[in-house]
Amino acid sequence: DQQVKQNSPSLSVQEGRISILNCDYTNSMFDYFLWYKKYPAEGPTFLISISSIKDKNEDGRFTVFLNKSAKHLSLHIVPSQPGDSAVYFCAASAFSTGGGNKLTFGTGTQLKVEL
Amino acid sequence: DVKVTQSSRYLVKRTGEKVFLECVQDMDHENMFWYRQDPGLGLRLIYFSYDVKMKEKGDIPEGYSVSREKKERFSLILESASTNQTSMYLCASGGTGGYGYTFGSGTRLTVV
16 A cells, blocks of 8 residues: 555646645654655655654755644745756655664656746 | 765666675665665665664565675665566665665666
């Protein structure tokens, strides 16, 4: 079963406007939520995270919002820039039964920022 | 900066071959992971390791095994490669809650 879902496979936004990427999850045991950005032929790079006990975290142009009651989080990028065009993955962290800590990823949203 | 190095960027192997994908990290992290990325399916966890010689199955371990003899090195093994294992393979290390993982650049494996 898909514990982390990104229902929009793609999003197109004009330069300077806000980009909003959404993510839903089902497992209430997740303790951190993270966003990664991925360019083609490269590994994902960490963008921003939020603890499950918070509802907002901001870092420059990037803000992540968490709504625990709705099991929903979103990433806001303001203002959007052409260099932001990439695939964005939502991920959630939880401890495994064996003692390790693992990330479960969504399917990704391709963001295209147009001039 | 944490560096995670995957030994090959591109590999082409034949069906039935035994394939080794190597990953090395330089930051003394306990946790290391292997994911595969496929279009429309996101990143799916194959195996992970939270200590030397310790391993745990991820969501799609069938057809794969792993080896972690030293802390800095985590190997993914395809015992008998099949065409449905053609994919981008990503290694990661770290994993301390909110700081996430550092990923390698990936290995694009094609099985023919």
